[in-house]
Every structure is written in structure tokens, then in C-alpha cells.
Amino acid sequence: MLKSDVFDKEVNENYLVELLTLNSKCDFLNSLVEETETKSGATRRVKPSAVIDVEPKLQLLCQKASGKVKTFMLNKIGELKKKGVNIPYVKQHVLLRFKFFQEFLERHNTDAAQEVCLFKPVLYCNLLTL
Numbered sequence: 001m002l003k004s005d006v007f008d009k010e011v012n013e014n015y016l017v018e019l020l021t022l023n024s025k026c027d028f029l030n031s032l033v034e035e036t037e038t039k040s041g042a043t044r045r046v047k048p049s050a051v052i053d054v055e056p057k058l059q060l061l062c063q064k065a066s067g068k069v070k071t072f073m074l075n076k077i078g079e080l081k082k083k084g085v086n087i088p089y090v091k092q093h094v095l096l097r098f099k100f101f102q103e104f105l106e107r108h109n110t111d112a113a114q115e116v117c118l119f120k121p122v123l124y125c126n127l128l129t130l
Contacts, residue, residue: 003057006065011072013097019069019104022061026108029058066109069101073116077123 002025005018034046047055076094080087105113 003061006061006068011068011101015068016100019065019100022058022065023104023107025058026062029055062108066105066112069105070109070112070116073098073101073105074119077116077119080123 002018002021006022009015009018029051032048032051035043036046038044076098079085080090102113102116105116
């Protein structure tokens with residue numbers, strides 16, 4: 001079940017399956033919302049009752065997954081602080097593997113995505129000044 005997977009599973013490469021499933025469900029939910037034009041010419045979004053029922057639960061799952069992914073990404077970037085770490089290797093092989101995690105954050109939690117993006121240059125500057 002998606003809810004238990006998002007809440008209970010550890011974030012790693014296998015967690016990507018849950019994020020992709022969550023993304024597809026969000027896309028499907030957004031496809032059900034219809035835009036209609038009012039008499040004044042403005043567009044209005046009409047949500048079916050099923051979307052109104054499911055949307056808060058799906059948003060809760062996205063928030064929980066975003067929090068877990070943010071923590072995971074910050075920990076992965078923080079691992080670069082360890083002594084003797086091959087930084088170019090980690091950047092190329094580890095962080096690029098989790099590129100979709102950053103895209104998920106950008107889509108569902110822009111504040112968390114921005115925090116992760118801002119953490120990288122600060123860390124790199126600190127590492128270069130050591």
C-alpha cells in the first residue's frame with residue numbers, strides 16, 4: 001500500500017518506486033480537474049467530488065515523502081564532510097543517482113528543494129577553505 005510504503009520505508013534507491021507512483025497519482029488527479037470558462041471570460045477550475053476527497057490525503061503523502069527525501073539528500077550531501085571522501089566521485093555517482101529526488105522536491109515542496117540547493121554551495125565553499 002502506498003501510504004505505508006511512503007511512511008515506513010527507508011529512503012534509498014528503492015524509494016524511487018514509491019515517489020514515481022506518488023507522482024503518477026498526482027498527475028492523474030490533476031488531469032481530472034477541468035477548467036471551464038465563466039460568462040465573464042475568466043477560467044475556473046472545477047474539481048470532481050472524488051478529487052476533493054482524495055486530494056488532502058495525497059498532499060499529506062507528498063509532504064511526508066518530501067520531508068524524508070529532504071533529510072536524505074541533506075545527509076548525502078553532508079557525507080562530503082567526511083575526511084578522505086572523493087568529492088568528484090560522490091557528486092557524479094552518488095548525487096546524480098538521486099537526481100529524481102531533487103526533481104520530486106522541486107515539484108512538491110519548493111522550500112525544501114531550495115534548502116537542499118542552497119546547502120550544496122555552502123558545503124563546497126567550506127570544504128575548499130579547509
